[in-house]
Amino acid sequence: MAVTIKDVAKLAKVSPSTVSRVLTNNAKISDETKQRVFEAIEKLDYHPNAIARSLASHSTNTLGLIIPNEAEDLFKNPFFIQAMTGISLCAHERGYYIMYAFSSSEDEELSFINKYTQSKLVDGIILLTSRAEDKCIKFLKDIEYPFVVVGRPEDSEGVMWVDNDNFKAMYNLVDELITRGASSVAFIGADKKLNMSKDRLDGYRRALIAHGENIKENIIVEQKSFNENEGYEAMKKILKWQKPSAVVTTDDLLAFGALKYLREIGEESISVVGFNNTPLSAYQNPPLASVDINADKLGYHSAELLINFLKNSSNSAQHYIIDTFLQERESIKL
Numbered sequence: 001m002a003v004t005i006k007d008v009a010k011l012a013k014v015s016p017s018t019v020s021r022v023l024t025n026n027a028k029i030s031d032e033t034k035q036r037v038f039e040a041i042e043k044l045d046y047h048p049n050a051i052a053r054s055l056a057s058h059s060t061n062t063l064g065l066i067i068p069n070e071a072e073d074l075f076k077n078p079f080f081i082q083a084m085t086g087i088s089l090c091a092h093e094r095g096y097y098i099m100y101a102f103s104s105s106e107d108e109e110l111s112f113i114n115k116y117t118q119s120k121l122v123d124g125i126i127l128l129t130s131r132a133e134d135k136c137i138k139f140l141k142d143i144e145y146p147f148v149v150v151g152r153p154e155d156s157e158g159v160m161w162v163d164n165d166n167f168k169a170m171y172n173l174v175d176e177l178i179t180r181g182a183s184s185v186a187f188i189g190a191d192k193k194l195n196m197s198k199d200r201l202d203g204y205r206r207a208l209i210a211h212g213e214n215i216k217e218n219i220i221v222e223q224k225s226f227n228e229n230e231g232y233e234a235m236k237k238i239l240k241w242q243k244p245s246a247v248v249t250t251d252d253l254l255a256f257g258a259l260k261y262l263r264e265i266g267e268e269s270i271s272v273v274g275f276n277n278t279p280l281s282a283y284q285n286p287p288l289a290s291v292d293i294n295a296d297k298l299g300y301h302s303a304e305l306l307i308n309f310l311k312n313s314s315n316s317a318q319h320y321i322i323d324t325f326l327q328e329r330e331s332i333k334l
Contacts, residue, residue, distance in 0.1 A: 003046045012040040062097040063087075063306060064122035066109050066136070068129045078278045079251075079295050083128060083150060086299025094307045096123075110135050117145050124306045126150070130161070131193045148306040150298050152195050152319075160309060162302045162320045164293050166196050169324040170203030171210075173248055173273060173291055176326065178211045180334035182245035182271065186219035188234040188258060189250040190226045197222070200250045200275070219244055223254070231257025239265075246271035246334065252278045255288055259331065271333045273326075287329040297322045 009016045014033060021029050022037040040046075065087060067080060084100075091098050099122055101112040109127075113136055116122050123146065127136055130151030140147040141158065148160040174185055187204050189197050201220070208215050218241040223230035231254035238244065239261075247270060249255040255274030262270060263285065274281060277292035301320040 003044045005046075007044055008037065008040045008046050011044065012036045060097075060121065060123055061095060062099050062122045063091060063303065064099050064101065064113070064116045064125045066112060066125065066127050067100060067102045068106075068109060078280070079276050079293075080128060082278075082295035083299035083302075086296035086301075087126060087303045088299075089296075090300045090303035090307070094303075096303070096307060106131065106135055110139060113139060117143060123310050124148070126302050126306060130154075130163075130195045132195065132198075146306060146309055148302045148309075150302050152199070154195060156319065160305045160318055162298050162305060162322065163196070164298070164322050164324050166199035167203040167206070169275075169291055169293070170200040170248065170250075171207045172203075173326060174204050174207035175210070177246045177248070177271065177273070177332075177334060178207070178213070180332075182334055184213075184216070184219070184242065184244040184246075186221075186238045186242075186244040186247045187249075188221050188223070188231055188238070188247060188254045190223040190230055190254060192222050197250055204248060216242070218242065226251040226253050228253050228257040228260065231255060232261045234258065235261040239267075243267075244270060246273070246332075248273050250275050252276045252281050252288060252290055255290070255331075256280070256284060259284055259286070259288065269333055272331045277327045281327070282329065284331070286331045289329040289332045290327050291324050292327050293324050294322050 005016045005019050009019045012019065014037060018029065018033065019037055022034050065084065088098055103109040103112060113125060116125065125140060125145065125147040127147060127149045130149050130153045132154060134153065137149060137153055137159065148162065150162055152163040153159050153161055177185055187201065189201055191197055205215055219238050221234040221237050223234050231249060234254065235247065235258040238247065247258055249258060252274035255272050258272050272288065274288050274290040275293065276295065277290040281288040281290045301322065305320065
């Protein structure tokens with residue numbers, strides 16, 4: 001027979017309502033009483049009914065995670081798996097559950113968010129992308145619902161967010177390649193609406209300017225999606241105009257495609273560098289150098305920000321900037 005709250009109360013020699021208050025961390029309960037209750041819970045291996053607790057505390061202890069259409073094939077783009085791992089780890093540590101919603105478009109994301117907020121299924125929302133004129137961010141701000149964004153929003157006023165310094169990460173990468181002797185650096189990106197994409201392209205351009213290099217628009221290619229085929233086609237376009245010393249991409253999947261095309265034509269002298277340092281990078285031919293963005297930390301700190309806000313923590317920050325580093329591998333020929 002399942003252990004009930006009455007069993008805990010009897011062993012701890014308190015009322016069932018006192019046990020409920022201890023479980024909701026009521027400040028009016030003494031530390032001595034809390035200790036007795038927790039000892040009874042541990043001894044009886046009591047697991048509170050999540051639904052009953054949510055009704056009593058007006059909290060579900062659940063976070064809604066919106067998975068965007070860019071994550072359609074999670075096994076090909078491990079960034080989302082890594083971010084979700086970090087989110088799940090933090091949620092587990094803090095006693096929260098995760099409710100996932102997979103979408104095929106921004107409008108579908110908005111529909112899921114509307115359902116979550118109207119039905120009070122979750123205490124807060126985590127968004128895994130930040131777009132230009134983002135409908136989801138605007139909606140959540142307008143209704144003043146707790147949320148956090150993985151990615152710097154266009155207007156960060158009153159928004160909690162976690163991101164890398166994408167401008168700096170790309171700037172430093174291009175600066176490093178030119179310093180090593182690259183006479184020309186091409187750029188492959190995708191999904192121009194994402195603020196991450198804009199920031200990385202801006203970092204690329206500014207690094208060229210800082211070195212007195214001309215910006216050649218014909219070796220800057222922005223594709224529609226982050227996948228291997230788009231990187232393959234982009235590399236083909238670039239080589240129609242010029243043979244660069246190096247190519248930087250905004251995602252490893254794009255770099256995989258670029259490497260594939262270079263292998264097919266027997267070109268071995270062009271350096272290629274990706275972003276995200278996904279596990280498959282080390283197994284490319286040649287192994288792909290990549291900027292590690294610490295995706296698991298992006299996820300972990302996004303959940304941490306949101307939970308701290310929900311708990312009214314005095315230490316609650318508004319944003320985190322997560323460090324990046326270049327993982328050197330054989331695809332850099334300089």
